[in-house]
Amino acid sequence: MKKYFSTKIKEIFDKVEIVSHLARKKFIFSFVLGLIKSRKVHFCEVAEHLNHKTKAACNEVRIQDFFRQAVLNYEQVAMLLCLFLPRKGKVRLSIDRTEWDFGKCQVNILMVLASHGKIQVPLYWSLLDNKSGNSSTQDRIDVVAKCLHLLGNRIGLLVADREFMGHKWLKYLKDSGINFCVRMPKHHLIERLDGRVQQAQELAKSHPLSLSDCLVDGVWGNVYLKRTAQGDLLYLFGTMEAKHLGTVYRRRWTIEACFQAFKSRGFDLKSTHLKDLEKLKKLVAMVSIAYGLCVSLGIYQDARVKKIKIKKHGYKANSYFRTGLNQIREMLKMKAKDWHQRIEIFIRWLNRQFQYYQNTHFLVG
Numbered sequence: 001m002k003k004y005f006s007t008k009i010k011e012i013f014d015k016v017e018i019v020s021h022l023a024r025k026k027f028i029f030s031f032v033l034g035l036i037k038s039r040k041v042h043f044c045e046v047a048e049h050l051n052h053k054t055k056a057a058c059n060e061v062r063i064q065d066f067f068r069q070a071v072l073n074y075e076q077v078a079m080l081l082c083l084f085l086p087r088k089g090k091v092r093l094s095i096d097r098t099e100w101d102f103g104k105c106q107v108n109i110l111m112v113l114a115s116h117g118k119i120q121v122p123l124y125w126s127l128l129d130n131k132s133g134n135s136s137t138q139d140r141i142d143v144v145a146k147c148l149h150l151l152g153n154r155i156g157l158l159v160a161d162r163e164f165m166g167h168k169w170l171k172y173l174k175d176s177g178i179n180f181c182v183r184m185p186k187h188h189l190i191e192r193l194d195g196r197v198q199q200a201q202e203l204a205k206s207h208p209l210s211l212s213d214c215l216v217d218g219v220w221g222n223v224y225l226k227r228t229a230q231g232d233l234l235y236l237f238g239t240m241e242a243k244h245l246g247t248v249y250r251r252r253w254t255i256e257a258c259f260q261a262f263k264s265r266g267f268d269l270k271s272t273h274l275k276d277l278e279k280l281k282k283l284v285a286m287v288s289i290a291y292g293l294c295v296s297l298g299i300y301q302d303a304r305v306k307k308i309k310i311k312k313h314g315y316k317a318n319s320y321f322r323t324g325l326n327q328i329r330e331m332l333k334m335k336a337k338d339w340h341q342r343i344e345i346f347i348r349w350l351n352r353q354f355q356y357y358q359n360t361h362f363l364v365g
Helices: 002-013 022-038 043-047 056-069 074-082 137-154 167-175 242-262 277-305 320-331 339-359
Strands: 091-102 105-116 119-127 155-160 180-183 209-216 219-227 233-238
Touching: 002 022, 002 339, 022 043, 022 056, 022 277, 022 320, 043 056, 056 277, 074 119, 074 137, 074 277, 091 137, 091 242, 105 137, 105 242, 105 277, 119 137, 119 242, 119 277, 137 155, 137 167, 155 242, 167 180, 167 219, 180 242, 209 242, 219 242, 233 242, 242 277, 242 320, 277 320, 277 339
Parallel strands: 091 155, 155 180
Antiparallel strands: 091 105, 105 119, 180 233, 209 219, 219 233
């Protein structure tokens, strides 16, 4: 089963030109499986699962050579990740940062996540060299512009937290035809059509308030205000109908769940000892591919094989990511007769996804 699963998935991944060298294409997929099996990003841990016919020390040298020398085509990485998205329908983008310190090294990642229904995958990310400061307007525009080039009018919405505000940024989204919902800091003023300029905290009472045609940070849009159970002010600004902004904003949690899977609940990305930003960017690409594979298989398992158990509090016992991660790890070490048929259907689905995108010139390969 291990050989069958590895071979079939590799055949699909080989069609995407992430790197031009054939041996490195094979290495990428082997490394992704090593990440899933070890659940660690440490090279020494992945090396134990890379090639059992070779000594772990040799595998580790091979990993180090790849991260030092290989040049990745990140546009093709994004195209590969799009294989896990449904072929039709609008895509929601979430933009956020995650950061951590490793000694004196400060890792600061700006990421855009694409979601549709139950599935979400990272598309583009940037390693910021700014001592863990906020992203600049140009940083945000650069990553979103890449998503716009890749997905075009499939982008239905962008959701962001309080860091992602400012006239130039919001105007860029509006001029690009991207609907957005952004949480604003409470001190940002609201200007009404009749000329009144008001503070959000003065308008927010005990009940939610929806305001249409407001000028915030020099951009026209709609405002939604609400006091949370903790007494905090939820101040949302966006281009869709004001009363829907609260519902839309709640979908931002998907990128937080992705960050958790990358770190403490998944691949332990924070434990990496890499300090070079270009090497870190490559590692994020490898983790993103592993994440997309796990989430898509978890959704497939829940829909086609066995429903994920719902606990008394109403939430799933395991996330789609954890379900897919566990299934792949189990498949790679067990010889169950029924795995072949189950995985064959999943492989056919991935092949259909690739053929669709290839036929529409979405992928180059």
